[in-house]
Amino acid sequence: MSEKGKEPSEKKVEVCYIARVEGQGTINVEVTSSGDANAQFAVFEPIRLFEAFLVGRKYHEAHELTSRICGICPIAHQITALRAIENALKVEVTPQTRALRRLLALSGWIQSHALSLYFLTAPDYLGFDGAISMASKYGDAVKQGLRLKKLGNDLSETVGGRAVHPISAVVGGFTKAPVKEELTRIRERLKNEKDDIWRTVDLFSDFDYPEIARKTELVAISSDSEYAVNEGRLRSIGGIDSPEHDYRIHVKEREVGYSNTKSSLINGNDFLVGPIARVSLNHQKLTPDAKKAANRLGLDLPCHDPFANIKARVVELVYSLDESMRIIDMLRLDFSEQPIRVEVGTPCEGAALTEAPRGLLYHGYKLDRSGVVQQADIVPPTAHNSTSIEASLRALAPKLLKEGQDLTFGCEKLVRAYDPCISCSVHVTRVD
């Protein structure tokens, strides 16, 4: 890109491998002398072609296989695949299954948000290269982060049988309900961490975050009955309000030659998914303490700034602890309950939207009469956000230069605020 004859005031940033994010991505930013910026968020994570090898597999394997798209959010992929397949086969699960799936998804949020906040984000604002070196000065904070992460993992294990790639959630329900005594012990730990969570709120209120004033479309699923996690309508600040199966009417994709991730657009524009989009759209459904945390963090809603994702993650951590306790308290487990029997026999198709820790996640499947997958269509949060990341880099870079700040570090911080999951983003759908 370095051509002759350009103005000397031009600045360029190339980060060849962004640290403290999941997967392998690069940033290329160029600010011209006139103050305009070009930006590329390129993914060099090798492609894995899940949507190709899912073709020919059975309907009951979709969640097991797509779990392997991501080791950080396997639960989100499992639940989305299960719901998409159940929508295709017209299976309605029991209230117990819905409650356990919500608890399982929230355990994934706790684990993922704790990891993102304490281990991927905090080192940027406390001046360390990672949590390991941070532990010498901020030992208590690192320990609290580890405890929260472990709590999320242990809750996943209690409900799903295993933390990374759970095993008991299947089409139609769960193969086995969680052990009561284990849930009681986890309930105790959720309470202890909740009592301690205000230290997290204060830690992340104190940081000096960069700001991006740019307005953008915020998109999430939303429900009138609860803070949407696994089920809801596709909604946006700009006025979209559609059932989940209409997703493809709104969200279009295109391939970009420099990246293995396709980019998603709504009405030809970028949009933002993830914690700040959810909190902006659904804050009325938060618990009183989560609302209190949002106030203490100074979140002004709706908020379009991707850096506010960090504060929104703290708010959702508070919410997830509260909501997990509420679910455990109201569960009246029927241990004899078995997964609902599924009938195949006619070709069908189904889709589902859920909220992965990083934002909106879409799975769609076409099945033949034997229940064999004919087509799979998967769009993870980071594919939704990839165009937004580039637009935000274009807005941030000239500002950093004007303020005399470190351009590279600033751009890296921005990408980490999105908490991109790059493994997830690599393999998107065929465009006909």
Next chain:
Amino acid sequence: MSSKTKPRVAVYKFTGCAGCQMELLRLEDELLEIVGKVDVVYFMMAQNRDELERYDLCFVEGSVSTPRELEEIKVIRSRTKTLIALGDCAITGCVPSIRNWIPQSDVERRVYKDTLPLRSFKTSGIWEYVPVDLMLPGCPPHKNMILEAIESSLLGISPDLRSHAVCVECKLRENVCILTSLGKLCMGPVTRAGCGAICPTYGRECEGCYGPMSDANPTALASEFKKLGIGADDLVRKFRKYAGTSKEFKEVAGI
């Protein structure tokens, strides 16, 4: 122990899902103690440091599926004393190896319209390209197995890894055999132990996510499955999942 004599540890990710690194990070109770005893010099997911030096212990998660990775694994090997394949992708290619049975160009065209910029080939374990000192199977390998590898490396002894079938762990948990008494198509008899037989304990069949045990007899299990009425396509799907291209399974996983 001064930091100069601490073993230098690196964690690399190739083509995979980061789940094995997540399992490593699940050693929450032991992590702070471990990082006191070793020097973590390369771990991109966790820290912003990249020191191109020699590694005493190097974990590689993921398979080799691009020309860049093929070059990189050779460089890593040349710098590393003990190279560890962390998880199924680094050993068998895991579930993405399902695509190895389909021509690469067909697979790519199913997902991308413009396949020209893609640089990808069949997905294989790292041992197919360089010698590997230790393989930790599983999708993901249980954190205790990872801890065993780290501890034994610190002590300079060989790790005690299981090579027997999941069935042994299942018996130790006093589970009723779901294959013989319930007729469920359980992969336990040919699958390596290490998970604690969690799937049968949760009332479902083992899917084989730790890959083949030593001396596995997949042909015998396949004929048991046939007696239970499995169709030819489903039999192939069973074996062509986590380790379909392994030397143990590839015959049954073929057609």
